[in-house]
Amino acid sequence: MSKGGMILESHFDSMERQSETARLGMWIFLASEILLFGALFALYAAYRSAWPEAFAEGVRENDAVLGTTNTLVLITSSLFAALAADRLERGRPRATLLFLALTIVLAVGFLVIKSVEYGAHFREGIFPGGRGGHFAHAPAGTPIFFTLYFGMTGLHALHVIVGMGVLSWCALRVRRGTLSPNALEIGALYWHLVDCVWIFLWPCYYLLRG
């Protein structure tokens, strides 16, 4: 009846149907997240079309090597999150905890690299809202580029922090033996979404140099 603390509720005819419904709920939440970031990507597309030169120059201002490193860090963390869910499904809680720990370590690494980048921008006089010495001689549209940059990467970093919380909570429940494999898979889905958002942020802010 119970698998990792999961009980079949009377209104579902099977455990599989119940798990499937829980995942559907998560997918609906992820769809709303996709729409949130989608609106911001639409802003980016519109403003980039309006100020192509300012946006290309803004991208050249960002450190492509740090940005690419962070892409590889998040992709690897996504692999570890998937492997953590896989291990729990196979009834291997110790390996699950190891992969969850690795995922969280990489998440911390991502945030460290991101704050190094923010620090470098602040020293160069680049702040959100077009404040700072850098904008005195920059082309029109540059303040918009960096405001969107800080807004979108900042919102994404917030999701990384929330994701770390979700994965830590999952790890605690795995330790107690009270987390179902399906629940961990749902937690991992959130982490993969954070990865997907960054996969699109990366070309927009580090590669498209015009």
Next chain:
Amino acid sequence: MTEESGHGGAAVPVSRYVWSFVALVALTLTSFALSRLQLGAAETSVAIAIAALKVLIVALFFMRLRDEAPSSRLTGVAAFLFVTLLVVFAALDIITRP
């Protein structure tokens, strides 16, 4: 052995995750290398196409949309397609203004 409907908590071979990861890293490095080549007008479409392919790999294999029930697949795919419409038309609006 009966065919599973949905992924039913059934584990898939670990090699599937590893190969997805290898493909994601290869696409990332390819995209980075291409961005150094100054492709001009094709630059944006190439970079976004590679990003879309990477997200497809994450969704199908890491998020297991490949084995997921139709209701979840529809939700994920529809959200992505509607956002694509939003982004494309937001750009087209500005580009086609006289």
